[in-house]
Amino acid sequence: MNDNVRVVDRVFDIVEELACSSTPMSLSAICRATGMSKSTVHRILSSLCARQYVEKHPDNTYSIGYKMIETVSYHINSLELLTKAKPFLNDMLRDLGLTSHLGILDSCDVVYLERMDIYPSTRLYTQVGYRSPAFCSSMGKCLLACLAGDELDDAL
Incomplete structure (x- = not known):
């Protein structure tokens, strides 16, 4: 499998876990749910947070960011x-x-x-x-x- 595709799969695994969770998730909880290492999850979350697709809370938990909702709503509205x-x-x-x-x-x-x-x-x-x-x-x-x-x- 191509590494680029694997990375995209991992990004979506994280996004889907966050989207399905009723509460913000810790780094450890995301790692357990996805089976990925902490370093991999942390790097992906850092990128997603920088682009505001994921939000990092003061207690070091993560949830879907408003940018994700905004982006998807463009498609739904069209x-x-x-x-x-x-x-x-x-x-x-x-x-x-x-x-x-x-x-x-x-x-x-x-x-x-x-x-x-x-x-x-x-x-x-x-x-x-x-x-x-x-x-x-x-x-x-x-x-x-x-x-x-x-x-x-x-x-x-």
């Missing part, structure tokens, strides 16, 4: 599907008074792209970016139901 779907989500929210979701099928998972709620501060499991097995969510079952036989076999 999605044509999201632009086209938002008026329909608003209509469902207004007419039914219920939370409305937009998601896509990614292999055998649903990835939630948008959530509109009458109570926006309500914390639900279906926040934007949440990934769930399609077979165990109502949205996933609806998306799977629209697939042809061969496509359904591939997804499952």
Whole structure:
């Protein structure tokens, strides 16, 4: 394997661990979770902190930085599907008074792209970016139901 690719894989391993953690992580915790040495993790974190993709806290823990969120939001906001779907989500929210979701099928998972709620501060499991097995969510079952036989076999 090419070293450049290995480095990129390591960067994403660290970013994914930080993104999935509900609290900031210490250097040791990141090392344990990724199986990487402290020197490797420290070097990668230093680069990510310098570019503000990761934030280092005063207690020497790390979390995803605002630059990461900003960067990803550019892509999310540019999605044509999201632009086209938002008026329909608003209509469902207004007419039914219920939370409305937009998601896509990614292999055998649903990835939630948008959530509109009458109570926006309500914390639900279906926040934007949440990934769930399609077979165990109502949205996933609806998306799977629209697939042809061969496509359904591939997804499952």
